[in-house]
Amino acid sequence: MKRNTKQAKVITEVIRSAGRPLTPSEIHEFASQNISQLGIATIYRHLKALCESMQVVGVDYPGQPPRYEWVDGKDKVHFTCRSCDKLYALADTTKNTPPAKVPKGFNVQGFEVMLYGMCPECG
Amino acid sequence: MKRNTKQAKVITEVIRSAGRPLTPSEIHEFASQNISQLGIATIYRHLKALCESMQVVGVDYPGQPPRYEWVDGKDKVHFTCRSCDKLYALADTTKNTPPAKVPKGFNVQGFEVMLYGMCPECG
DNA sequence: ATAGGTGCAAACAGTTTGCATGTAT
DNA sequence: ATACATGCAAACTGTTTGCACCTAT
Secondary structure (H helix, E strand, O other), X not given: OOOOOHHHHHHHHHHHHHOOOEOHXXXXXXXXXXXXXXXXXXXXXXXXXXXXXXXXXXXXXXXXXXXXXXXXXXXXXXXXXXXXOOEEEEOOOOOOOOOOXXXXXXXXXXXXXXXXXXXXXXX | OOOOOHHHHHHHHHHHHHOOOEOHHHHHHHHHOOOOOOOXXXXXXXXXXXXXXXXXXXXXXXXXXXXXEEOOOOOOEEEXXXXXXXXXXXXXOOOOOOOOOOOOOOEEEEEEEEEEEEOOOOO
């Protein structure tokens, strides 16, 4: 994706300004407010490219659709509410230290933490 | 799934003895060695039931197919190799303490850690 | 005997791909 | 001018469902 097209700008901006991980169809929905006729395939093509260039990262949780969020080097901790299924990005309080010891031979380059429980709204 | 059928026994045993998270088609493949004609739908039906009864848990990682593993109260830390894509279940060395602080109002009931990097075979 | 489980095939949802058209460079 | 991106629709993959048959209770 080397060209600075209208679609590229809008899709990137939607993900960057969301503040939380979005599903492909959420991204499509939001970006469509600026570009009618926007095809869902274009979303997937940009997501793939953005993931490969490490600007966007996927966040998966069993039983939920895959989501994607902008990488700012901070949000590696997520919280899923067991009641309302909302997914929150929390500040990384672990200071880039992997929160677990690993056996010899494993070389840890990055990590992700998923917490689950009850969010403030669900109590 | 209240009945103790041949399929239930084999599927449960495959997951329990695998020692690592398996994809639905891996489970199907292994269980088919004992039961020919085993339908993939039966795998999905049992996986759903086992997840609901908390005996099995899903492990998702972006870009990879969903996997399922037996819950033994220990394996909450996983390691994905960026080179060969194998997924390892590591011993939980965090002693059930969530490896991150959360804002007020969030009630953490459980957590999962995903590490990624190079495994001994690739590294 | 009967409620529940199974296999099969069809339906479904999410994602990817082929192709003709459009557009940034 | 040309190589790349887009929209559309068709193809594909993984998962779920409807239904007739089977089996553990």
